[in-house]
Amino acid sequence: LAKTTQPISMDSYEGQEVNITCSHNNIATNDYITWYQQFPSQGPRFIIQGYKTKVTNEVASLFIPADRKSSTLSLPRVSLSDTAVYYCLVDYPLGNDKIIFGKGTRLHILP
Amino acid sequence: DAMVIQNPRYQVTQFGKPVTLSCSQTLNHNVMYWYQQKSSQAPKLLFHYYDKDFNNEADTPDNFQSRRPNTSFCFLDIRSPGLGDAAMYLCATRQGDANEKLFFGSGTQLSVL
Known part of the structure; x- marks a missing residue:
């Protein structure tokens, strides 16, 4: 299972774009990159998933360079309600069903 | 509508007194997981089921057991x-x-x- 490394914490201000980068140097060919968001006292919830290049949905964008050894979650114009922990996971869905969470990034949005 | 339901939301037990936590799902998914999360830590995988196949993590204490009587329900x-x-x-x-x-x-x- 590919290991991921993220910053432990980040601060930003309302209205800013926030980029959280995740390093996954030993990602395997079949691995996908998935990001989850977790608010206090709640279970994590899916944000976005990608394999290569760029993926965008109504919540975020995910940028994956050609070598796929890192990925960047981009949150446009954050608000106070985006304060949460963000987890980057690398996963091979058709293989072992173990899904292991790394330490995550604690994002704190300031007014 | 909640798709994965855990009961109860809060559980208080006494030291050494057995306790059971329950989980049900309406998604008909074949894989179910139990994670333990302590304050300011990431969720830690305890075990998971692929259908009826039980997969225990090596470092999950023997004190923790799980049951999956059918697709919809799983107990810790x-x-x-x-x-x-x-x-x-x-x-x-x-x-x-x-x-x-x-x-x-x-x-x-x-x-x-």
Whole structure:
């Protein structure tokens, strides 16, 4: 299972774009990159998933360079309600069903 | 509508008194997971089921057991809770096919007195 490394914490201000980068140097060919968001006292919830290049949905964008050894979650114009922990996971869905969470990034949005 | 339901939301038990946490799902997913999450830490995988196949993590204490009587329900049994078992317990489901994401319940916060 590919290991991921993220910053432990980040601060930003309302209205800013926030980029959280995740390093996954030993990602395997079949691995996908998935990001989850977790608010206090709640279970994590899916944000976005990608394999290569760029993926965008109504919540975020995910940028994956050609070598796929890192990925960047981009949150446009954050608000106070985006304060949460963000987890980057690398996963091979058709293989072992173990899904292991790394330490995550604690994002704190300031007014 | 909640798709992964965990009951109860808060559970208080006494040191050494067995406790069972429950999880149900309406998604008909074939994979179900139990995670333990302590304050300011990432969720830690305890075990998971692929259909009826049970997969235990090597470092999950023997004190933790699980049952999955059917597709919809999964239980976490803690045979003799210690103070160190106080945590949030999260249940998640997933369809075990390509690219499928995890769906989590709201968790059960366990306190051990």
